[in-house]
Amino acid sequence: MAMAQGLVPAAAVLHIHMALLLGLAAVASIPARAASVGVCYGMSGNNLPPASTVVGMLRDNGFTSVRLYAPDAAALAALAGTGIGVVVGAPNDVVPSLSTNPSFAASWVRDNIAAHPYVSFKYLSVGNEISGENTQHLVPAMENVLAALNAAGLGMGVQVTTAISQATIAVHTPPSAGAFAEDCKPFLLPVLQFLARTGAPLLANLYPYFAYTYRAAGDIDVSFALFTAEYQGGPVVQDGEYAYHNMFDATVDAVHAAMEKLLGGESGGVNLVVSETGWPSAGGEAASVENARTYNQNLVDHVRKGTPRRPWKVETYLFAMFNENLKEGGVEQNWGLFYPSTDRVYPIDFGA
Numbered sequence: 001m002a003m004a005q006g007l008v009p010a011a012a013v014l015h016i017h018m019a020l021l022l023g024l025a026a027v028a029s030i031p032a033r034a035a036s037v038g039v040c041y042g043m044s045g046n047n048l049p050p051a052s053t054v055v056g057m058l059r060d061n062g063f064t065s066v067r068l069y070a071p072d073a074a075a076l077a078a079l080a081g082t083g084i085g086v087v088v089g090a091p092n093d094v095v096p097s098l099s100t101n102p103s104f105a106a107s108w109v110r111d112n113i114a115a116h117p118y119v120s121f122k123y124l125s126v127g128n129e130i131s132g133e134n135t136q137h138l139v140p141a142m143e144n145v146l147a148a149l150n151a152a153g154l155g156m157g158v159q160v161t162t163a164i165s166q167a168t169i170a171v172h173t174p175p176s177a178g179a180f181a182e183d184c185k186p187f188l189l190p191v192l193q194f195l196a197r198t199g200a201p202l203l204a205n206l207y208p209y210f211a212y213t214y215r216a217a218g219d220i221d222v223s224f225a226l227f228t229a230e231y232q233g234g235p236v237v238q239d240g241e242y243a244y245h246n247m248f249d250a251t252v253d254a255v256h257a258a259m260e261k262l263l264g265g266e267s268g269g270v271n272l273v274v275s276e277t278g279w280p281s282a283g284g285e286a287a288s289v290e291n292a293r294t295y296n297q298n299l300v301d302h303v304r305k306g307t308p309r310r311p312w313k314v315e316t317y318l319f320a321m322f323n324e325n326l327k328e329g330g331v332e333q334n335w336g337l338f339y340p341s342t343d344r345v346y347p348i349d350f351g352a
Helices: 010-029 051-060 073-079 092-100 102-114 132-151 185-198 208-213 247-262 289-305
Strands: 038-041 065-068 085-090 120-128 159-165 169-171 202-205 237-239 242-244 272-277 316-318
Touching: 038 051, 051 073, 065 073, 073 085, 085 092, 085 102, 092 102, 092 120, 092 132, 102 132, 120 132, 120 202, 132 159, 132 185, 159 185, 159 272, 169 247, 185 202, 185 247, 202 247, 208 247, 237 247, 242 247, 247 272, 247 289, 289 316
Parallel strands: 038 065, 038 316, 065 085, 085 120, 120 159, 159 202, 202 272, 272 316
Antiparallel strands: 237 242
């Protein structure tokens, strides 16, 4: 039956009405005191609470951003309509197929992104800390995923990027001398060129904890890693006119310097998102509840101030939501802000 011009079918009216209600619910769901940081929601545990409970915890604690390492259907269903920004990963094992098969990339985007229209996706990370021969697939996969998002009409809302390891950075101090490792430059240059062209940020997993525990004896005081050196006198690192009281700021600015050097002196507008950082509460050197609480609370309080060279908020994601018992023993199982029971590992205020 032909429809009279100007009339809207009842189904379309219902869809629009529902979309408006979901949009209003999303706005209402964002707490007045939004957390300064997001959180990484890892799932390597056999005793974790259901996704609906976890999303309730995110909202109760004021988190407005969360990182998922893969597009988990239950988590995405629970996040729909909440207004919580989502960083989602395309796992490393699918990156070669995303790289070599545009049809696979299109179906992956359809099934994992387009299928969740009420999820507020922010970034799609193609791989996490990819290394070795798989780095050759990285930029072709990013290109195919972006093309698939554009074809689905989602390219303006979801930025395509990747997450690099702290191990890609060879020089951290002083920050102005920051440089990537020589063996990483060949694959990072095209990554940065892609990001400069598309306006997406680089994700970086940065851990002062590991920099401290892998140090040469006496090179780094734990107070520099825990942000507490700021309260103990002058700067630890003086870099020209810029004074550094903590390792987090120094590392963030070193990555910016490394990007600028690799791109020939111009960052091309590539921003940096700290996609993982944290401190373990048990299982290794300097891993204690007190140190974990100190680092993470100081981080939450600090990141909105920015760094000496870039005095604006650093988008940052705490690792991790839970202690995950299926990870390797030692510190790997003890990064959580919460136990799987949903109890806090230590008291912390996530509010802005």
